[in-house]
Amino acid sequence: MGVIDLRDRSVIELGAGTGLLGIVATLLGARVTITDRAAALEFLESNVQANLPPEIRPRAVVKELTWGKDLGNFSPGAFDFILGADIVYLEETFAELLQTLDYLCSEQTVILLSCRIRYERDHKFLKMLRGRFSVSEVHYDSSKDVHIYKAQRASRKDDF
Template sequence: MSLVPYEEGGGWAARQLHSPWASYSFASSSIRLRQDWRRLGVAAVVWDAAVVLCAYLEMGGVDLRDRSVIELGAGTGLLGIVATLLGARVTITDRAVALELLESNVQANLPPELRPRAVVKELTWGKDLGNFPPGTFDFILGADIVYLEETFEELLQTLEHLCSEQAVILLSCRIRYERDHKFLRMLRGPFSVHEVHYDSSKDVHIYKAQRGSPKDDL
């Protein structure tokens, strides 16, 4: 998730981040997520990039029904939950420290019949790849995961490992700094990358990446 400084008492945005709960409506469902800024920081709050990508998926930006999806850096789990509600089989991943909160949100917000379609697993970029066979996933999703330059090599390695010839990567992010452009340049080495959506109200971009030529009929 993104690393952005927020201070106590810093207005509406800060109050939202420090709130213990965040509520949304997607896929004809009410979603109420537990947040824990004080204990887990940026990994335990909902960022705009996740909300924008959820809206893009709900609007039919892609068809997730019965597709195999993996989310990287899931944080509170909003994106993975919405992908499951939209019909996907989803592997929702983050580092070990975030898994308890992530699992609790997933279980609390999916009806019992859909819970088997969402699996929470630990994934530290570049380190746990043997637990994720290449070519398994149709879509790789990430919301606000491009922010720490020291993780770029590991993130790119993870995307290359997970992405088969047919898989689609969707990354939702703000472009805040030159280092964000640097990652996009890195991504354009092994992948064809283009912007598919921009939310001007939240200043969030969605990029689609694929090996070879991008396909426009997804």
Template structure:
């Protein structure tokens, strides 16, 4: 969500992020994502957390067919595109500056008959929430959106608005810093939180959160 470049001296081994495009295969589709690091920084490249969550969704343990999904901090849109290909009706959101690239990727990678399943919409966390259905989503998805401490309160406010008792939040992230653990503690004050998947090759965790500790399967 934040258009803030990381310190490039810390980007050892991340040359792939500076490529103009990256290609993936999910849901029996080849997906080619346009990237633009120089213009938009972290919002315009595909991070491992998004790829891991896409793989998790593709495993089939979650039925997205016909479900209402919203993605927060979508960046390039890979995750939302995959959710749409898996049958969901997806609202794919990010800040205004990221929307042009996001829309480009969605239009380029969803077949014409699936285009109506995906809506690209501006969302700055904590702002303009009345334009989004309160508690109106089955799933909320977020990949690598937990990294700026100053956004945590607004992110929690946004999650609270979008959630009903049945909504499932799936957050995919690396736990890089103490502040990431702090966000999980904040999240647990409002939701029941469980780790549902860990990818050791990418050091990526997927957490499931719900308002109540409901026992049904995803």
């Protein structure tokens, strides 16, 4: 896919779990909002504190985000990048995840999602994603069976 310069870019990680992706993005110079559901926040915050040097910790903020719900706590379209690692697995969350991506995106936002495509439901999510965004596979690691997809708002130039 090439090099992505995250310095001084605004990034949000969805469904962060341990926060590894958000921590790395912060270390690479981004201003990162690392999100997950309420039950994961204490562990997530402790990982951020333990793994970021004190001088750059202010660039990483841990916030609660339940997809499709707490959206009013975030500025719509305020992020340069939306990152998600292994967050496509519960079919009952797909509509809320798409609603969240739609809310957080501007025309310039780049979404990067890494996932395994294991079941028919995973293909269903990709179809749903393609219904709202322009989607391309930018990397595939065959040794781990992990795909990385890039998504952006579909170009509106056809509307004119």
